[in-house]
Amino acid sequence: MEKEPVDVIIIKGGPIHVKGHFSFKDASGHAETKEHDLYLCRCGGSSNKPYCDGTHRKIGIKE
Numbered sequence: 789m790e791k792e793p794v795d796v797i798i799i800k801g802g803p804i805h806v807k808g809h810f811s812f813k814d815a816s817g818h819a820e821t822k823e824h825d826l827y828l829c830r831c832g833g834s835s836n837k838p839y840c841d842g843t844h845r846k847i848g849i850k851e
């Protein structure tokens with residue numbers, strides 16, 4: 789079975805978009821397998837870290 793590539797895309801002024809089929813482990817060691825899309829906060833303001841919750845739209849990200 790051929791593995792699907794994983795794309796990691798930095799969205800200008802927004803989160804990191806991870807797209808594909810991959811395993812993801814957070815800082816507490818909780819692991820999950822994702823099939824499609826994941827958006828990771830890079831502004832530091834999300835109340836749902838490590839995931840983006842849209843707070844970057846209010847506080848902005850310096851590029």
Ligand code: FES
Nearest residue numbers: 829830831840843
């Ligand atoms: S990048 Fe979206 S909340 Fe931080």
